[in-house]
Amino acid sequence: MPSTAVPFPAHIRIAVMGAGAVGCYYGGMLARAGHDVVLIGRPAHVDAIRRDGLRLEAQTFDARIRLDASTEPSAVAGAQLVLFCVKSIDTEAAAEAMRPHLAPGALLLTLQNGVDNDIRLRAAVPQEVAAAVVYVASAMAGPGHVKHNGRGELVIAPSSQSAAVAALLEAAGVPTTVSPDVRGALWAKLILNCAYNALSAVTRLPYGRLVQVPGIPGVIDDLVAECLAVAKADGVQVPGDVPAAVARIAETMPAQFSSTAQDLARGKPSEVDHLNGFIAARGAALGVPVPVNRAMRALVKAREEEQAAAG
Secondary structure (H helix, E strand, C coil): CCCCCCCCCCCCEEEEECCCHHHHHHHHHHHHCCCEEEEECCHHHHHHHHHHCEEEECCCCEEEECCEEECCHHHHCCCCEEEECCCHHHHHHHHHHHHHHCCCCCEEEECCCCCCHHHHHHCCCCCEEEEEEEEEEEEEEECCEEEEEEEEEEEECCCCCHHHHHHHHHHCCCCEEECCCHHHHHHHHHHHHHHHHHHHHHHCCCHHHHCCCCCHHHHHHHHHHHHHHHHHHCCCCCCCCHHHHHHHHHHHCCCCCCHHHHHHHCCCCCCHHHCHHHHHHHHHHHCCCCHHHHHHHHHHHHHHHHHHHHC
């Protein structure tokens, strides 16, 4: 149903829970548009942002944006909109940490990989939660410095405030669509992630170079076919031409390393269990063979174990 909510005021309080590459990009765009934004993230980023502002190196501008930053989940207090951008593995813990501080009428918008984060977050907090599908290529280029490599649009689920949120984001330069089929769109994004994330992490290659490696396009085709088979068995209708969308990723984001590759490069746990691992688990539950997704999950986990052993 279309939202009938009253539009937000011209400038509102917005909190970004999980100020990594995605959170800093959208938080930076909203702050640049004049909103009162607080980024909640790791100390190194917070210290740099407090000292020098957030450097947002976009494709059309390079600016230092002054905004608030904190390491504390309590900084969500008073926010009318919370962009929830933590890793999927941290959803419940982050929800628990910020729950006592959330304003009763806040809307939580999940900007995360995976297809079930909004469900998990909704079970953890009483506030309204809406899922969003994120199509942006961004990376942290250093403390307090986010680099935008391409795209940037959002697809958000209907809620009592979705029309107002979409208008706010559009005014900030973020193309935004409200769609009744966000579940299908989340699956479409999941398939894109399953096609590229683990491969980029294991090979340590950006998308454009990755697809030039002999044999890799065939592996990507196999990954996508398995995901579509699981979606069909799960009763999910995935919108659009998925193979064409997968091909466009390498064309539109040739320099982008996957978020999984970025996690491993920083020695951090990845979200592979919520990507290829999710397909492997659903495939097993539904009786759909998914050997390539299962193998990609195993290879990423092996890289994580290698890094953990190296200290």
